[in-house]
Structures are given as C-alpha cells and as structure tokens.
Amino acid sequence: MSISSQEICILPNKNNLALLQTNGMPGNLFNNCSNLPATPTRLERLLRERELRKYSKCLNDCEAELPSSTQDCFSPDLETSTCWFNDEELLETVSASRSLNDDGERLDFRTSKQRLLVVANRLPVSAVRHGEDSWQLEMSVGGLVTALLGVKEFDTRWIGWAGVNVPDEIGQKALAKALDEKLMQRCIPVFLDEEVVHQYYNGYCNNILWPLFHYIGLPQEDRLATTRSFQSQFDAYKKANQLFADVVNEHYEEGDVVWCHDYHLMFLPKCLKERNSKMKVGWFLHTPFPSSEIHRMLPSRLELLRSVLAADLVGFHTYDYARHFVSACTRILGLEGTPEGVEDQGKLTRIAAFPVGIDSERFIKALELPEVQDHMKVLKQRFAGRKVMLGVDRLDMIKGIPQKILAFEKFLEENPNWRNKVVLLQIAVPTRTDVPEYQKLTSQVHEIVGRINGRFGSLTAVPIHHLDRSLDFHELCALYAVTDVALVTSLRDGMNLVSYEYVACQESKKGVLILSEFAGAAQSLGAGAILVNPWNVTEVASSIGYALNMPADEREKRHHHNFKHVISHTAQEWASTFVSELNVTIVEAQLRTRQIPPPLPIEVAVDRYSCSNNCLLILGFNATLTEPVDTLGRKDSQINEWQPKLRPDLREPLRKLCDDPKTTVLVLSGSARNVLDDNFSDYNLWLAAENGMFLRVTTGDWMTTMPENLSMEWVDSVKNVFEYFTDRTPRSQFEVRETSLIWNYKYSDVEFGRLQARDLLQHLWTGPISNASLDVVQGRRSVESAAIDRILGEIVHNKGMKEPIDYVLCIGHFLTKDEDIYTFFEPELPSEVPASVRPQVPTQVRTSIVGSRAALLMKQNSTSAVEQNKSYAIDGDTLHSMVTDRISLQEGSSVLDLQANDYFSCSVARKRSNSRYRLQSSDEVVTLLRELADHR
Numbered sequence: 001m002s003i004s005s006q007e008i009c010i011l012p013n014k015n016n017l018a019l020l021q022t023n024g025m026p027g028n029l030f031n032n033c034s035n036l037p038a039t040p041t042r043l044e045r046l047l048r049e050r051e052l053r054k055y056s057k058c059l060n061d062c063e064a065e066l067p068s069s070t071q072d073c074f075s076p077d078l079e080t081s082t083c084w085f086n087d088e089e090l091l092e093t094v095s096a097s098r099s100l101n102d103d104g105e106r107l108d109f110r111t112s113k114q115r116l117l118v119v120a121n122r123l124p125v126s127a128v129r130h131g132e133d134s135w136q137l138e139m140s141v142g143g144l145v146t147a148l149l150g151v152k153e154f155d156t157r158w159i160g161w162a163g164v165n166v167p168d169e170i171g172q173k174a175l176a177k178a179l180d181e182k183l184m185q186r187c188i189p190v191f192l193d194e195e196v197v198h199q200y201y202n203g204y205c206n207n208i209l210w211p212l213f214h215y216i217g218l219p220q221e222d223r224l225a226t227t228r229s230f231q232s233q234f235d236a237y238k239k240a241n242q243l244f245a246d247v248v249n250e251h252y253e254e255g256d257v258v259w260c261h262d263y264h265l266m267f268l269p270k271c272l273k274e275r276n277s278k279m280k281v282g283w284f285l286h287t288p289f290p291s292s293e294i295h296r297m298l299p300s301r302l303e304l305l306r307s308v309l310a311a312d313l314v315g316f317h318t319y320d321y322a323r324h325f326v327s328a329c330t331r332i333l334g335l336e337g338t339p340e341g342v343e344d345q346g347k348l349t350r351i352a353a354f355p356v357g358i359d360s361e362r363f364i365k366a367l368e369l370p371e372v373q374d375h376m377k378v379l380k381q382r383f384a385g386r387k388v389m390l391g392v393d394r395l396d397m398i399k400g401i402p403q404k405i406l407a408f409e410k411f412l413e414e415n416p417n418w419r420n421k422v423v424l425l426q427i428a429v430p431t432r433t434d435v436p437e438y439q440k441l442t443s444q445v446h447e448i449v450g451r452i453n454g455r456f457g458s459l460t461a462v463p464i465h466h467l468d469r470s471l472d473f474h475e476l477c478a479l480y481a482v483t484d485v486a487l488v489t490s491l492r493d494g495m496n497l498v499s500y501e502y503v504a505c506q507e508s509k510k511g512v513l514i515l516s517e518f519a520g521a522a523q524s525l526g527a528g529a530i531l532v533n534p535w536n537v538t539e540v541a542s543s544i545g546y547a548l549n550m551p552a553d554e555r556e557k558r559h560h561h562n563f564k565h566v567i568s569h570t571a572q573e574w575a576s577t578f579v580s581e582l583n584v585t586i587v588e589a590q591l592r593t594r595q596i597p598p599p600l601p602i603e604v605a606v607d608r609y610s611c612s613n614n615c616l617l618i619l620g621f622n623a624t625l626t627e628p629v630d631t632l633g634r635k636d637s638q639i640n641e642w643q644p645k646l647r648p649d650l651r652e653p654l655r656k657l658c659d660d661p662k663t664t665v666l667v668l669s670g671s672a673r674n675v676l677d678d679n680f681s682d683y684n685l686w687l688a689a690e691n692g693m694f695l696r697v698t699t700g701d702w703m704t705t706m707p708e709n710l711s712m713e714w715v716d717s718v719k720n721v722f723e724y725f726t727d728r729t730p731r732s733q734f735e736v737r738e739t740s741l742i743w744n745y746k747y748s749d750v751e752f753g754r755l756q757a758r759d760l761l762q763h764l765w766t767g768p769i770s771n772a773s774l775d776v777v778q779g780r781r782s783v784e785s786a787a788i789d790r791i792l793g794e795i796v797h798n799k800g801m802k803e804p805i806d807y808v809l810c811i812g813h814f815l816t817k818d819e820d821i822y823t824f825f826e827p828e829l830p831s832e833v834p835a836s837v838r839p840q841v842p843t844q845v846r847t848s849i850v851g852s853r854a855a856l857l858m859k860q861n862s863t864s865a866v867e868q869n870k871s872y873a874i875d876g877d878t879l880h881s882m883v884t885d886r887i888s889l890q891e892g893s894s895v896l897d898l899q900a901n902d903y904f905s906c907s908v909a910r911k912r913s914n915s916r917y918r919l920q921s922s923d924e925v926v927t928l929l930r931e932l933a934d935h936r
C-alpha cells in the first residue's frame with residue numbers, strides 16, 4: 001500500500017538523506033521547465049494588479065473632473081438612461097504598459113475595457129408587457145442588482161431572465177429590441193417558459209436551495225410530495241442552466257470573462273466549460289454557503305459541487321462561506337482543499353472571499369438632489385418630535401422581520417416612556433410571491449404588526465408603519481438619511497447591502513446601525529454597528545434602547561468607522577478584484593498546464609524496445625498495474641478495505657515480458673512484501689517492497705536493502721505514541737510494517753485528523769524521535785532513487801549482466817516527492833536543474849559499488865551527525881556520468897548505455913509530473929504492455 005496524503009509514515013533514515021516533502025511542483029523538467037523564467041508569486045501578481053488598478057482609477061478620477069462625455073451616465077431612470085459604463089480610453093494608455101505578463105506574453109485584459117459577460121438569474125430590469133409588442137422596463141430590486149450596477153470598469157453585457165413569461169415569438173423579439181434600444185445592447189434576455197420558471201425558480205431555487213443555504217432546512221410539510229417533486233425541480237434547474245449557457249455561447253467572444261452569479265446558476269460553469277474549456281469562468285455566490293453539514297442534506301449535493309468546481313474562480317462574500325465550501329468539497333467529494341482552493345486530479349479551482357460593496361458615491365451624491373431633499377423635508381415634518389427606526393428588507397423569511405417587530409414590541413413594553421416617541425418604519429418589498437412560504441410570511445407579519453399597533457397605537461399615531469411595497473431610489477435615499485436607527489435583523493444574509501446604504505447616507509446625522517451578527521455585513525461593519533443575535537429578542541430590544549440613547553460622540557465614532565469602510569470597499573472594487581483574480585488564475589492555470597507532460601508516444605516506445613538488447617522495465621504497482629481507484633463515487637465515511645490486485649488483463653502481457661531473456665522487469669512499490677508476493681510470485685521478475693527496503697527476485701528470497709547498522713530502537717516509543725493517537729482519533733488506523741510505522745487518518749474527520757497529525761508530530765519531534773536518524777514522511781512517499789541505485793546494483797550482480805542496459809521504461813503513479821526515480825536514469829539532464837528535482841545521491845549503500853566520486857560524498861556525509869541528515873545534490877552534468885560510473889559490469893564497463901531516445905519515463909494518471917511522458921490511466925498501461933509483449 002502506498003502512502004496517501006492522510007498518513008504519517010516514520011521510517012529509519014537509511015541513507016542519511018532528508019526526505020521531507022517539497023512544496024509545490026518543480027515543473028516538468030525535461031519538457032518545459034528549462035524554458036520557464038522565474039515566475040512571480042500569485043501575491044506579487046495581485047499586488048501589481050492592485051497598483052495598476054489604483055493608477056487607472058486615479059486617471060479616471062482626473063478625467064471625471066473634466067466636463068467629459070465619458071462620465072458615468074448611469075441613471076436608474078430608464079427613460080433617460082443611455083449607458084451604464086464609462087468609456088475608459090484612458091485605460092488603454094495604462095494597459096499598454098501592463099498588458100505583458102512575466103513570461104512576456106500579452107495579457108488581454110485592459111488593453112481596452114475588458115468584455116465582461118455577467119450572467120445572473122435576473123436582469124437588472126423586470127419587464128412588464130403592455131400589448132403584443134410593447135414593453136415597459138422597471139428596475140429590479142435586490143442586492144445583486146445594486147451591486148452589479150455599481151460595476152463600471154468593464155465593457156459589460158448582462159445576460160438574465162426578465163422576470164416574465166414570454167411564450168410568443170413576437171413578444172420575445174419586441175422585448176429583446178426594447179432592451180437593446182433602452183439599454184444599449186447591454187441586456188440580453190434568456191427566455192424561460194412558465195413551467196420551467198415554476199420548477200426552477202419557485203421550486204428548486206427558492207424552495208430548496210435558498211432555505212437550505214440560509215439554514216432553514218429542506219421543506220418538510222409533505223415529505224412524499226417533496227420527494228416526488230424534487231427530481232423534476234432539479235431537472236428543470238439543469239435545463240434552465242443549460243438555456244442560460246446557450247445564450248452565453250451565442251454572445252461569447254474569445255477573451256471574454258464570463259461571471260456567473262448566485263445559487264440559481266450553480267450548474268452553469270459546468271455547462272460552459274464542457275462546451276469551451278478555454279472560457280474564463282468565474283462564479284460568485286451572493287448568499288451564505290452553509291456548513292458542510294447542512295449542504296450534505298441536499299440530495300443533489302455532489303452534482304452541484306462538481307459543477308461549481310468547473311469554474312476557474314469561485315467567490316463568496318466572507319471567508320466563512322469560502323471555508324464551508326472548501327470543507328464541503330473535502331468532506332463530501334473527498335477532494336483536497338488547499339490554501340489556494342480545491343484540487344481535483346491536478347485541476348485547481350481557486351476559492352476566495354470577495355466582500356461586495358455598493359456604489360457609495362451614487363448614494364452620497366443623490367442626497368444633494370432636489371427630489372431627495374424634498375422627500376427628506378416631508379419625512380422630517382411627518383415624524384417631527386419622534387425618533388425613527390428604519391427597516392428595509394425584501395419580505396423574506398431570512399430577513400427576520402417578525403423577530404424585529406417582536407423585539408420592538410418588547411422594547412415598547414419595557415420602556416413606556418418611549419411609547420409615542422419612537423416609530424418603526426418597515427419597508428417590506430414583496431418578493432417571490434408565488435412561493436407558498438413567502439405568502440405565509442406576509443400574513444404572519446401583517447398579523448403581528450396589526451396586533452402591536454392595536455396594543456400601543458393611539459387615534460392619531462401608530463408605532464409601526466409597515467409598507468408592503470418597494471420605494472424608488474430617491475425615496476429610499478431620503479429615508480436612509482433622515483432616520484435615527486437602522487435595524488437589520490437577518491437570520492442569515494449573504495451580505496446585506498441595506499446596511500451599507502444606510503451608512504453611506506448618514507454622514508450628517510450619524511445614525512446608529514443595529515446589525516445581525518448573521519449577516520455577512522457584520523464582518524465588515526461589525527466595528528461600528530451594534531451587533532445582535534436576532535433570535536434573542538431580549539438582546540435586540542435592549543440594543544434598541546442603547547441605540548436610541550447613544551451619546552453623540554459615540555455615534556460619531558461608530559459611524560466614522562463604518563463610513564470609511566463603505567466608501568473604500570465599493571462595488572467597483574469588488575468586481576475589479578474578482579475579475580483581476582480570475583485573470584491571474586487563468587495565467588497560473590496556463591503555467592501549470594505547461595507542466596503537464598505530453599502523452600507517451602506508444603509506437604515509438606515499442607519500436608525502440610524491439611530494437612534493444614538489454615531492457616529494464618520499472619513498473620509502479622498501485623494505480624499502474626491495478627484498477628484505477630474510484631474516488632468519485634466513494635463515500636467518505638466508508639472504510640474500503642482495498643487490497644491492490646494486479647489487473648487480470650495484465651497477466652498475459654506481463655508474463656510474456658518477464659519471460660523475455662532480453663528484458664528485466666522490476667515492480668517497485670510502497671506495498672508490503674506479502675502484498676507483492678500475493679500478486680507476483682508466479683512471474684519471473686524483481687520485486688521491491690516498502691519503497692525499496694526489501695528486494696527479491698521471485699526465484700529467490702527476500703533480502704533487505706537496509707544498512708546493517710540501522711537502528712530500530714525508536715520503534716517502541718513511537719508505537720506507543722501512535723497507539724495513543726489511534727485511540728483518540730476515531731477511524732484512524734495504525735499499521736506496523738517491518739521498517740516503518742504508519743498512522744493513517746484518511747477515514748477520520750478531515751480537520752480533526754489534520755489537527756491530531758500536527759499534535760502527534762509535534763510530540764514526536766520533541767520527544768521520542770528527537771535524536772533518532774529518522775525520516776518522517778507526511779502524506780507522500782512510495783519510491784526513492786536512493787533505493788533504485790542499490791536495487792540496480794543487485795540486479796546487475798545477480799543476473800551476471802554482460803551487456804549494458806540500453807533501454808529503460810519507467811512508469812508509475814509515483815508521488816511528487818518520489819519522482820526523482822525519473823531523473824535517476826535521465827540521460828539528458830538540462831544544465832539548470834532546480835534543486836528540488838535534483839537526484840539525491842545515496843551514500844552508504846554505494847560503498848560496495850560506487851566509484852571515486854561517490855566515495856567522496858561518503859566522506860562528506862560522515863563528517864558530522866548534522867551533515868548526515870542533509871540532502872546532497874549534484875548538478876545535471878555530472879549526474880549521468882555518475883549513474884553510469886558508479887555501477888559497473890563485471891568487465892568494468894558502465895552498466896548503462898542509454899541514449900536519450902531509449903529512455904521513457906512516464907507518469908500514470910497524474911496531471912503534473914517530472915516524467916517525460918504521461919499515460920492517462922492504467923488502461924493505457926495495459927495497451928502499452930500488450931504492445932511491448934507482442935513485439936518480442
């Protein structure tokens with residue numbers, strides 16, 4: 001069994017080499033690496049991007065001061081609006097200097113405004129039909145629209161549903177035309193028929209995903225009906241996503257960035273990438289992403305996660321949501337979560353937090369407008385002598401409107417002196433009115449408001465003013481500006497832009513924001529707001545009292561803190577950060593792609609094999625000669641007692657190859673001796689078990705390659721520690737091998753397992769193994785070149801080889817750390833070999849077989865105990881001569897006579913590798929070995 005990433009293996013340091021894992025990929029040395037200049041880190045790229053953005057903004061600001069036609073001409077009044085976005089000719093100048101990446105390639109972003117296709121369920125306008133071919137367009141309400149309307153740096157097209165069923169062609173054409181004319185081709189409609197909308201939008205999106213993502217759970221009232229409708233709703237969801245994808249494909253131009261939004265379109269990245277894998281695709285979630293324990297409940301949990309992972313970059317409002325998503329991918333899909341994102345078979349999906357903001361300037365400027373001033377005047381008169389508290393929410397159960405009103409009731413109950421002196425103005429915008437849950441909520445809220453107004457109202461005044469409608473932008477700004485306290489009590493909320501808007505409009509009044517700790521905004525505005533748990537009605541009630549009585553200097557300080565945040569973290573900044581990061585992610589993915597070795601040219605490999613006289617075939621075992629391991633359908637919690645077995649279809653070709661007198665076959669594996677015995681005893685070949693610790697030709701006995709003086713004194717104390725941790729880490733396992741101890745936490749809780757592993761290591765380093773010459777290998781190890789040196793010597797000696805080896809094929813699913821097996825035989829090492837991939841030359845093992853140079857190394861190694869634990873690297877020029885020098889044939893000539901075109905190193909089922917070539921899976925290994933066998 002080879003060692004997976006959830007194992008810790010401790011073994012003696014038999015070669016006095018430090019075998020700690022390297023960080024990251026050294027690159028595909030022989031195919032690509034020598035061409036790559038040193039590339040900047042992701043942080044360097046992003047910092048540079050940020051600088052350039054600041055510079056561009058500065059130029060824009062200068063431009064804005066000029067009376068220019070290029071100024072932002074967005075207006076929410078659709079009758080007068082012409083376009084939303086600045087013409088940024090100036091950016092072209094900037095971009096000329098910035099459009100080259102560090103490889104000298106031209107990056108296409110910002111040479112002019114980058115084209116951005118925003119794909120969201122909803123267009124920023126909803127359409128209302130007035131006859132066969134006449135449409136009226138109204139602004140859509142909601143944070144997503146607000147945020148995206150603030151995005152101005154790109155040449156943006158918005159693709160979405162217009163919120164209406166348009167079954168006829170005349171109507172569709174007329175609507176497309178109206179959008180086209182009014183919105184300068186910026187809005188492209190997706191037409192969804194009524195049934196799809198019902199099943200996809202009302203059903204799957206708003207009755208399943210929305211409540212689940214907000215921790216409300218799945219519908220429960222009628223379980224049978226729910227189960228029955230679930231599948232049809234999910235099918236409609238996929239169908240709707242495909243319809244969005246079709247429209248994107250129709251309008252996509254090479255180089256465009258496609259930015260998919262929200263839970264409605266979780267399937268979209270997959271649909272887009274399937275059609276065009278080069279498309280730059282980002283996906284952003286506007287809602288919370290719940291704990292993986294919640295996401296696990298969703299019957300379609302796997303498919304949705306996988307589809308989102310097809311994107312290049314996945315964004316969330318907060319680090320918590322991003323963390324939950326990564327943990328869902330690790331726990332539910334069994335993938336590897338790294339600080340960069342989620343990795344699946346070498347493909348990395350970047351995951352990061354991008355907190356949204358608002359177009360703060362638009363709000364601040366609006367306060368000066370006469371219409372807004374008029375509204376403010378009216379409101380001030382209307383509520384003179386009373387403090388006004390404000391709530392602005394879509395009438396959604398996640399907004400905690402009943403909780404808010406009940407808290408206000410409690411406040412009035414407990415503070416009779418405030419009755420008639422304070423009023424709560426609640427704007428409750430009707431939303432998703434076709435979903436029964438929302439209809440129920442409306443009646444519930446009306447009932448509570450009625451009861452409280454009845455209880456505390458008088459003939460002339462009521463404590464709660466509840467409006468079941470939306471306000472226009474000017475009315476809203478006026479309300480934000482004149483009110484004393486804003487009350488946001490969301491039970492869960494992706495971000496909550498109302499809180500940002502309130503702060504933006506309060507520069508003169510410095511009102512207090514009471515904000516739910518369950519809104520994403522609490523992470524950014526928490527410092528200035530009064531944070532509350534909306535479920536704790538008593539706490540909210542007392543916070544209302546605190547806010548109403550807050551002294552002016554405290555209000556000022558709190559407001560100042562938040563205002564600074566709101567004006568500096570804008571929607572523009574949010575979008576450009578996301579798109580920059582997406583661009584950088586793509587560049588990095590391209591660099592990674594260059595590290596993918598090309599497919600093995602099987603014909604050539606077979607051809608050279610048939611011409612050779614003394615061939616060495618080195619074959620890995622796991623995932624090379626065995627069936628591929630299916631990680632996709634694997635249930636994480638189920639321990640699969642998987643014993644590696646040689647593929648039945650390999651038996652015949654392997655036998656033929658083993659029986660060929662001109663071929664030596666070596667199976668090199670991390671598995672224990674008994675596993676290799678079980679599989680290969682019947683073949684005439686060489687077996688190297690436990691990463692080369694044990695060696696045997698199947699006609700002979702096992703021998704050890706361990707140095708004789710190897711100390712195993714450490715075993716008992718380490719065993720003790722391993723047992724202790726096994727007892728305390730559910731589902732971890734402990735295996736004692738002959739030369740190593742392995743603690744496997746693959747089936748334990750991912751995070752707990754990692755924490756325990758860290759603790760365990762810390763304990764070992766400071767205690768039982770602090771003075772021992774041991775290798776601790778965490779997660780990576782199967783084969784090492786140190787052993788191959790010795791093994792090769794043994795084979796040459798045992799076979800009494802007379803002719804040098806003139807053909808080597810080395811294939812395996814070796815892990816990064818162990819890939820120096822490929823470089824060991826490499827006849828053509830480039831001169832600039834990165835240190836991380838240089839072969840590490842063993843020492844003691846060579847004493848019997850090496851020549852003078854190795855003896856020198858031996859001397860170096862034995863100078864001190866510290867030195868003994870170091871790695872020795874040799875430059876590329878000397879390496880090959882060393883390999884050939886150090887093991888000699890009986891006549892004294894070199895054991896290897898290997899021309900570059902007779903050496904085939906090949907990784908199996910790995911995306912990135914140092915091997916010269918790659919095979920996709922063990923299926924291709926079967927094809928290769930069959931071909932080789934047939935050519936002898």
Ligand SMILES: O=P(O)(O)OC[C@H]1O[C@H](O[C@H]2O[C@H](CO)[C@@H](O)[C@H](O)[C@H]2O)[C@H](O)[C@@H](O)[C@@H]1O
Pocket residue numbers: 122141142143144145147262286287356431432493494495496497
């Ligand atoms: O389009 P609707 O079904 O009427 O719903 C309106 C929007 O509601 C949600 O908004 C979220 O996005 C905001 C901005 O990122 C965020 O501040 C808020 O917390 C979220 O609830 C929904 O995610 C959007 O898709 C809807 O358009």
Ligand SMILES: O=c1ccn([C@@H]2O[C@H](COP(=O)(O)OP(=O)(O)O)[C@@H](O)[C@H]2O)c(=O)[nH]1
Pocket residue numbers: 140141142143144146392393394427429469470471472473476495496497498499501
């Ligand atoms: O009458 C209204 C009430 C609200 N909004 C807007 O709706 C958005 C609500 O966004 P938020 O992030 O607070 O919550 P969401 O509704 O997206 O869940 C804000 O931009 C408000 O300005 C509006 O335009 N008119």
